Amino acid sequence: MKILMVDDAPDLLDQLRRELNRQKYDVDTAADGEAALDKLFDNSYDLVLLDIMLPKIDGLAVLKELRRAKIQTPVLMLSARGAVEEKIKGLDYGADDYLAKPFAMAELMARIRSLLRRGGEQGDAVLVIRGITLDTKTREVRQKDRRVELTPKEFSILEFLLYNKNRAVSRFTLAEHVWGDEFDPFTMSNFIDVHIKNLRRKLGDADAKTIIRTIRGIGFIIEETPQ
Amino acid sequence: MKIRNKITLWITGAGVLASLVFSIIIFEEMKEQPFRLIDGELETMAQVMVRLVQSAPMQSTNSAGDDLPFDGQRYWIKIYDQRMQAVYQSRLCRYADLPLYNKGKGYTVRTSVAKEQVDLDQDAQSEVTFRVKTLRFQKQGAAYIVQIGKPIEKLDEEILDLIQGIAAGLAAATVLLIGISYVIAGKILKPISTINRLAKDINDQTLNRRIPLGKNHDEIFRLSESLNRMFDRLQEAFDRRKQFIADASHELKSPITMLLLSLEEAVQRPDLPDGLRQQLIRQTDILRRMSRLVKNLLDLSALELQETISTDGFDLAKLVRSILEDYEDVFTARKIEVAGDIPPKLLMRGDPEKLQRMLINLVDNAVKYNHEGGSIRINASGKDRDIELSLSNTGSGIPPEDLAHVFEKFYRVEKSRSPQFGGAGLGLTIVKRIVELHGGRIRIKSEPDGWTQIDIVFPGLS
Numbered sequence: 001m002k003i004l005m006v007d008d009a010p011d012l013l014d015q016l017r018r019e020l021n022r023q024k025y026d027v028d029t030a031a032d033g034e035a036a037l038d039k040l041f042d043n044s045y046d047l048v049l050l051d052i053m054l055p056k057i058d059g060l061a062v063l064k065e066l067r068r069a070k071i072q073t074p075v076l077m078l079s080a081r082g083a084v085e086e087k088i089k090g091l092d093y094g095a096d097d098y099l100a101k102p103f104a105m106a107e108l109m110a111r112i113r114s115l116l117r118r119g120g121e122q123g124d125a126v127l128v129i130r131g132i133t134l135d136t137k138t139r140e141v142r143q144k145d146r147r148v149e150l151t152p153k154e155f156s157i158l159e160f161l162l163y164n165k166n167r168a169v170s171r172f173t174l175a176e177h178v179w180g181d182e183f184d185p186f187t188m189s190n191f192i193d194v195h196i197k198n199l200r201r202k203l204g205d206a207d208a209k210t211i212i213r214t215i216r217g218i219g220f221i222i223e224e225t226p227q
Numbered sequence: 228m229k230i231r232n233k234i235t236l237w238i239t240g241a242g243v244l245a246s247l248v249f250s251i252i253i254f255e256e257m258k259e260q261p262f263r264l265i266d267g268e269l270e271t272m273a274q275v276m277v278r279l280v281q282s283a284p285m286q287s288t289n290s291a292g293d294d295l296p297f298d299g300q301r302y303w304i305k306i307y308d309q310r311m312q313a314v315y316q317s318r319l320c321r322y323a324d325l326p327l328y329n330k331g332k333g334y335t336v337r338t339s340v341a342k343e344q345v346d347l348d349q350d351a352q353s354e355v356t357f358r359v360k361t362l363r364f365q366k367q368g369a370a371y372i373v374q375i376g377k378p379i380e381k382l383d384e385e386i387l388d389l390i391q392g393i394a395a396g397l398a399a400a401t402v403l404l405i406g407i408s409y410v411i412a413g414k415i416l417k418p419i420s421t422i423n424r425l426a427k428d429i430n431d432q433t434l435n436r437r438i439p440l441g442k443n444h445d446e447i448f449r450l451s452e453s454l455n456r457m458f459d460r461l462q463e464a465f466d467r468r469k470q471f472i473a474d475a476s477h478e479l480k481s482p483i484t485m486l487l488l489s490l491e492e493a494v495q496r497p498d499l500p501d502g503l504r505q506q507l508i509r510q511t512d513i514l515r516r517m518s519r520l521v522k523n524l525l526d527l528s529a530l531e532l533q534e535t536i537s538t539d540g541f542d543l544a545k546l547v548r549s550i551l552e553d554y555e556d557v558f559t560a561r562k563i564e565v566a567g568d569i570p571p572k573l574l575m576r577g578d579p580e581k582l583q584r585m586l587i588n589l590v591d592n593a594v595k596y597n598h599e600g601g602s603i604r605i606n607a608s609g610k611d612r613d614i615e616l617s618l619s620n621t622g623s624g625i626p627p628e629d630l631a632h633v634f635e636k637f638y639r640v641e642k643s644r645s646p647q648f649g650g651a652g653l654g655l656t657i658v659k660r661i662v663e664l665h666g667g668r669i670r671i672k673s674e675p676d677g678w679t680q681i682d683i684v685f686p687g688l689s
């Protein structure tokens with residue numbers, strides 16, 4: 001899996017590169033719009049992380065150029081401008097998703113994995129871990145052969161934890177993801193535990209708490225191998 | 228007063244004044260006209276008399292006037308000699324005595340005379356007006372004066388007729404002037420109302436539009452030019468501020484993103500001493516609050532810069548219900564009872580994204596400042612063409628001295644600014660700005676340890 005990251009902040013590129021490498025992605029970077037277009041026309045990528053505010057050619061222009069050249073690589077727009085108008089414009093220009101800065105790494109990873117699954121060859125929309133299968137398309141959850149009925153919020157939390165397997169996710173990040181950033185995550189993060197409790201109960205994990213583990217002071221984690 | 232009416236008034240006033248001056252001059256001329264005619268006639272008669280006297284021997288006579296070669300009956304004629312003795316008197320002299328003034332021009336005398344003698348239509352029984360003229364002449368070295376008078380009709384009535392005529396003319400002219408000047412004022416002001424319409428159409432979305440300049444380099448042209456220059460400056464300031472917000476967003480949010488990502492990463496490290504981990508977690512929390520504040524502040528700046536909103540139709544009732552649904556866990560966990568009256572469907576025109584933000588901020592406050600086991604009431608309705616929305620919650624209430632300030636930036640009733648209540652005091656400022664953008668009004672009232680109620684009205688958006 002090869003990802004191109006375009007951003008004019010080298011520190012941020014370094015940081016993201018380290019994390020993505022850890023997740024076994026190949027990462028290439030570009031610091032401005034011109035370099036980004038050069039790389040996009042020369043190489044083939046599975047995903048582009050594209051900031052809107054770029055030197056030389058801005059992100060929206062890069063995206064337009066890309067789509068005009070019939071290059072259909074999935075694009076995740078990143079922007080410091082949170083305005084809804086920007087988001088709509090980006091999606092109109094052919095971006096596949098949009099993420100406002102600042103974002104949590106867990107949120108970025110979930111978006112990247114979701115986009116790679118959607119666009120990738122695997123065509124595999126099913127997340128599997130320790131006997132739990134979650135179909136991101138049909139929104140169906142099964143444990144062994146038993147169907148588990150979840151509320152939309154419970155589904156959203158489980159999906160997010162699965163996208164971030166082996167990584168502890170904070171209540172704050174979960175709240176931001178589940179409710180969206182228009183809601184105050186400080187209010188909402190107090191109510192994540194309610195859903196975690198219900199989720200554990202439905203997964204038969206209420207007492208043991210081994211599937212969804214609590215990491216004190218940080219949040220929750222689902223690991224591939226039981227601890 | 229409207230300028231159109233003012234111009235109409237000024238033109239009419241000037242026109243009436245000019246007509247009045249003209250009328251007075253005409254009136255003065257006309258008033259003298261009959262006298263000048265009679266004076267001319269009397270002059271001619273006097274000269275006829277002089278010629279008669281010159282060609283005949285002069286003797287003291289009282290004549291009935293029959294001897295004269297003109298209708299002598301109708302004239303009052305006296306001729307005086309050097310000793311001021313009347314040497315000739317016509318018949319009329321018997322009934323009236325006219326004083327002799329030594330004037331070059333004619334003069335008017337009123338005197339009593341039996342009416343039938345004068346044979347005139349004057350209605351006054353005994354008062355007859357005479358116009359008199361005198362003429363000096365010489366005969367055989369002796370000086371004589373001929374005084375000749377003629378009874379005239381009462382000229383007062385004629386003058387009254389004249390005044391009436393002039394007044395009627397003036398009135399007609401005034402009416403005409405008002406009509407014409409109203410039309411003229413409209414013509415003068417038309418370019419101004421065009422400019423007004425064009426200027427009104429220029430808002431934050433159409434700031435690049437300009438007023439088209441006409442072909443004539445007249446005052447309107449210069450006004451349009453000045454306005455366009457003002458719009459240039461406005462657009463420049465507007466663009467600069469917009470750019471500032473974009474730059475500030477980028478410059479503030481990029482380092483926050485980096486810090487947040489590295490803090491998250493650090494916290495996850497297994498080899499971290501527990502104390503340090505707790506410290507980093509607290510720092511992450513502070514950073515998240517700061518990030519939230521930056522977001523709200525920049526959003527508010529963008530909202531303040533904005534003037535227009537989309538006016539798509541959407542279902543407000545549905546939006547309210549979905550937000551209440553999102554808060555369901557919160558309500559349940561805090562045992563807050565929610566009730567209210569929301570119609571199944573409530574269509575309104577506006578920007579649903581912004582109104583969602585407004586509703587979230589309001590509901591969030593209603594939860595935050597509520598006590599456990601409290602209540603929230605939410606009502607929405609469409610009355611006539613207005614949308615009315617009211618949201619109230621129980622809680623400790625807002626002290627009266629704070630109530631007037633709750634919509635101000637960074638204002639917090641909770642003076643300790645304790646992070647327990649989250650926000651930095653921008654929530655209600657954002658709410659108010661969104662209401663204003665929709666042309667609405669917002670009001671808040673609160674009773675201590677009772678209900679705090681926010682009422683919002685969006686006129687004409689139903």
